[in-house]
Amino acid sequence: MNNFKYSLFFFLITSIAYSQKYYDFNDLNYFIDFSNRRANIKFQDFSIKGSIEEIISFYGNRYTVIRGDSIHWLLQQSEKRNKYLSYLILKGEYKEVQKLAKWEYSNKRLEVLASDRIYSGYFKDYFNFVDESEYVKLRNDRLIGDYLYDENLLGEYKIKVLRGNGVNYFNLNIKGTIELNRRGIVIETNLPTLTKFTGTYDSELNSNIEYIRKGIIVGRIDYKEKALFSLNLDLEKKIVILNTLEIDLDKEGLEFNKRETTTFKIED
Numbered sequence: 001m002n003n004f005k006y007s008l009f010f011f012l013i014t015s016i017a018y019s020q021k022y023y024d025f026n027d028l029n030y031f032i033d034f035s036n037r038r039a040n041i042k043f044q045d046f047s048i049k050g051s052i053e054e055i056i057s058f059y060g061n062r063y064t065v066i067r068g069d070s071i072h073w074l075l076q077q078s079e080k081r082n083k084y085l086s087y088l089i090l091k092g093e094y095k096e097v098q099k100l101a102k103w104e105y106s107n108k109r110l111e112v113l114a115s116d117r118i119y120s121g122y123f124k125d126y127f128n129f130v131d132e133s134e135y136v137k138l139r140n141d142r143l144i145g146d147y148l149y150d151e152n153l154l155g156e157y158k159i160k161v162l163r164g165n166g167v168n169y170f171n172l173n174i175k176g177t178i179e180l181n182r183r184g185i186v187i188e189t190n191l192p193t194l195t196k197f198t199g200t201y202d203s204e205l206n207s208n209i210e211y212i213r214k215g216i217i218v219g220r221i222d223y224k225e226k227a228l229f230s231l232n233l234d235l236e237k238k239i240v241i242l243n244t245l246e247i248d249l250d251k252e253g254l255e256f257n258k259r260e261t262t263t264f265k266i267e268d
Contacts, residue, residue: 022082022129028139032064032129034081039066041073043127046089046114048073055101063101071113072097075127082129089114140203145182147212153233154180159240159264161191178233178240178264184219185231187242194262197242198222199229221246238266 020034024041032039032052040049050067054077057063064081066073072094076086090097092110100106130138148154161174169191176189184200198221205218205228215233226247233240246258 022131023135025128025130028135057102057104059104065097065101067094074101084127086116087127088112141201142182144201144203144206144212144217147209148180151213153215158267160267161189162263162265164191164262165260240264240266
């Protein structure tokens with residue numbers, strides 16, 4: 001009996017450990033599942049559901065190949081299965097796509113519908129997938145966007161900067177926008193110290209749903225380490241307050257807290 005329990009426990013642990021399902025960072029409804037060899041992904045106006053296989057080319061490159069009806073996807077893996085270096089969306093016979101992956105050459109015509117090799121620079125933020133643990137965290141973070149949506153708080157607001165870092169800007173015409181989307185906030189102004197600010201919601205920092213519904217959100221600043229923000233969006237008073245907290249190092253290498261507050265007025 002004990003051996004059975006041990007075997008069952010070992011089976012469950014190894015099943016979890018070797019789960020190879022990855023979710024699209026941009027839209028968690030889409031995935032590549034290596035465990036069951038299935039994929040359901042979307043890019044721009046293209047989407048595909050089908051079986052997958054991995055092919056190592058003659059030159060040592062590894063490809064994830066997704067089989068559709070007549071349109072197939074060829075994704076070149078990086079060092080990790082869930083990060084991709086290149087993509088091709090092809091129309092033609094599947095066996096020719098397999099040959100293309102194997103030899104990186106095909107003597108038969110395949111119609112290229114989309115590829116980063118054609119539209120360079122278009123690929124940067126796509127085909128990045130997260131594992132199960134990251135998926136759970138991102139899903140919880142993005143629930144905040146759902147709460148904001150339910151309260152009609154998502155959207156872009158025209159703003160005027162009233163005060164920042166202890167300096168009054170009442171008499172200056174410093175304009176900008178604040179956008180609240182499902183993943184985070186984006187602030188753009190013509191204030192030199194705040195040309196563009198981006199932050200991502202963090203579920204661990206937003207334990208009180210009622211605060212979120214009132215437009216009080218906390219998250220992490222995207223482009224800085226150990227940096228947080230809180231945003232208070234008051235539509236009744238037409239005031240937005242942004243607080244930031246950053247842990248920085250002084251000349252002696254000691255940590256100190258750097259706090260800043262910026263106040264905006266929402267304009268019609």
